[in-house]
Amino acid sequence: MxxxxxxxxxxxxxxxxxxxxxxxxxxxxPAQLAQGQNLLRNGGFEGLSCGAGSAPGFCNDNWTHDAHDGSIHGNIFTPQGWVSWWRKGGDYGQPEIKTIPNVVPFIGPPARINSGNYATLVFTFFRNHDAGFYQVVTGLQPGATVQLTAYAHGRSCDQDGEAKTCGDPYNLSFQVGIEPNGLADPFSPSVVWSPEQYSPDTYRQIGPVTAQVGASGNVVVYLRSKTKWAYKHLDAYWDDASLVLTAAGEPQAAPTSTPAPAPATSTPGGPTSTPAPSPTPRPDGAVVYTVKAGDTLGAIALEFDTTVEQLRALNNIGENNLIVVGQELVISGTAQQPAATATPLPEAPTAAPTESTPEPGTETQPTAEPAAPTEPAGGTPSTTTGASICVLAYHDRDSDTFWQSETEELLPNAEIVLANASGVLDRYTSDGISEPYCFTGLAAGAYRVIQNPPPGYLVSGSAEWPAALADGTQLELQFGNSRSDAAGNSNENEAAEPAPEDDTGTGSGGRSVLAKVGxxxxxxxxxxxxxxxxxxxxxxxxxxxxxx
The missing domain is CATH 1.10.287 (Helix Hairpins)
Incomplete structure (x- = not known):
């Protein structure tokens, strides 16, 4: 027995x-996730499971009543995979929420669906709202960098029978946000929000916003619309949300499974919070530090007894404080031209070629085909494949960072630089006539687009945008510029070019490498x-x- x-x-x-x-x-x-892959469930709001009798291309009953506070409301139809949320109290109240199909009256004009057959609608009558959706994304690599975008537009009007905005076009704002530690609370100060954007009556990309994944490996993404005035019709439409991996976190949690390196905390000469934190002096006297997985700009500033503002100034980092693994940051010293390379790109001095030689990006530069992104005069050839980024520069007359094509003209002599982690891929100088110009034939992955404003202008919004592209997608970026009080001061706000000095900037450049399986x-x-x-x-x- x-x-x-x-x-x-x-x-x-x-x-x-x-x-x-x-x-x-x-x-x-988590390391199996590929750069450019949409990590969201039901990001296009088409549905995850469909009810019986669904017509081809449509999905009946593709909603739930899920709400952030667990309450059940007969007028809340949350897209599957998401949770609805809203602010309570004061001038704010519960909105109505629908998952809308591409049928009358949502066909337009204006069209209420950006792509596919479904979008989602958040709306109130004579009541302000601060509301939207969130989704928890799990199983990410701690220290990885993720980027969120979505498309949205709004209608704000006090009149019946008018399908378009008829009141203040800036009454309804949109934001996307990421909470990097997996906290499902839209009102938490730890949520990283994109700037407020306005998009009356026409779908426009909201974001991007970028964050590094915390130690839990979970993030929460947020879509948000907010009103100022309680007009009769306040409608916010969302479609095509996308969360993509722009930089994989290095598996530096692995030392916990390898006891040998663990006691070597006394071996590094610098701070003990990172394996090799000692800054390295360059030939020009500047002291640099190489970003490791899990680093943040605030933590680096604290480690080296400096400030976030100082690091941003030395390294030409935007307001989103975006840094990536392998990036060299100038900690102290006169940055001058080398400071421009303290973005997620290799340094221009002599140390850079030796460090960047084994990088995949530099291997692809010699084989890049210069004609691909640079030859077309209009920048939009139909024969190219891959992703694209279309750009323009305009005169932001009211400094609201929102392009009004009827009253705000295109600007010539704005230099726009396309770069990735291996260096500058292409440059374009606007002529004020043929824009938008498209950088085409791009591989899926992470890029940065930087604008140097025309002489006599200052950047009115962001001079630098991080961009994450999936294969076959197109991203549209508009750079606003306002007249400077003195032309001599315009250089103070110009974005520094993040390129190695000898980069020719031709070709489609280095291709992003898919995250390696750990x-x-x-x-x-x-x-x-x-x-x-x-x-x-x-x-x-x-x-x-x-x-x-």
Whole structure:
């Protein structure tokens, strides 16, 4: 009898071990996520499961009543995979929410669906709202960089029978946000929000906003619309939300599974919070630090007894404080031209070629085809493939950072630079006539677009935008510029070019490398399951023996 039970226990252990590869593959490690892949569930609001009788291309019952406070409302139809939220109290109240199909009256004009057959609508009557949706995204690599965008437009009007905005066009604003630690609270100060944007009657990209994933490996993404005046009709439409990986986190949590490096905390000469935090002097006297996985600009400033403002000034970093793994930051010293390379790009001095030689980006530069992004006069050839970024510069007469094509003319002599982590890929100088100009044939991955304003102008909004592209997508960026009081002061607000000095800027440049599959998580999971299986077998054997 004992032998029989022992055999049964052994068979159970073998069964568990045999299923181990399947279990490991069913829960892929975060490192398997590819740059450019949309990490959101139902980002286009088309639905996850459809009710019976759905017509081809449509999805009946593709909504829930999920709300942030757990309440159930008959006028809340939340898109599947998302949770509705809204501010309560004061001038704000609960909105109505619908998942709308591409049928009358939503066909337009103006069109209420950006792509596909569904979008979502948040609206109130004679009541302000501060509301939207959130979604929890799990299983990310801590230290990875993610970027969120969505498309939205609004209608704000006090009149019936008018489908377009008829009141203040800036009454309804849009934002996207990321909470990097997995906290589902839209009012938390830890949410990183994009600037407020306005998009009356026409879909426009909202964001991007970028954040580094916290230690939990989870983030929460937010879509938000907010009103100022309680007009009769306050309608906010959302479509095509996308969260993409722009930089994979390095598996630096692995030292916990390798005891040898663990006691080597005294080996690094600098702070103990990172494996190799000592800043390195360059030939020009500037002291630089290489960003590691999990670093933030605030933590680096604290580590080296400086300020975030100082680091941003030395490295020409935008208001989003975006840094990426492998980036060299100037900590102290006169930045001058080298300071421009303290963006997610290699340094221009002599140290840069030796560090950037093995990088994938520099390997692709010699084989880049110069004609691909630079030859077309209009920048929009139909024969190219891949993703594209279309840009223009305009005179922002009212300094509201929103382009009004009827009254705000295009500007010539604005230099727009396209770059990625390996350097400058292309440059374009606007002529004020043929824009938007499109950088085409781009590989999926992370890019940066920087504008140097025309002489006599200052940048009215952001001079630098991070951009994450999925294959086949097109991103539109508009750079606003206002007249400077003195032409001599215009250089103070120009965006510094983040390029190596000898970069020719031709061709489609370095291609983004897909995140490499990490085996550490699978190995650890296998060991744990092996121990669990052995424990179950022993427990089963001992229990049965006692019963006998």
């Amino acid at each position: 004992i032998k029989k039970h022992a055999l049964i226990g052994l068979l159970m252990a073998i069964t568990l071990l045999g299923g181990l590869p399947i279990i490991s593959l069913a829960a892929p490690a 085996g550490t998580a699978i190995k650890v999971g296998g060991i744990l399951l092996l121990v669990l299986a052995a424990g179950v077998a022993v427990l089963f054997f001992v229990t049965r023996r006692r019963m006998v």
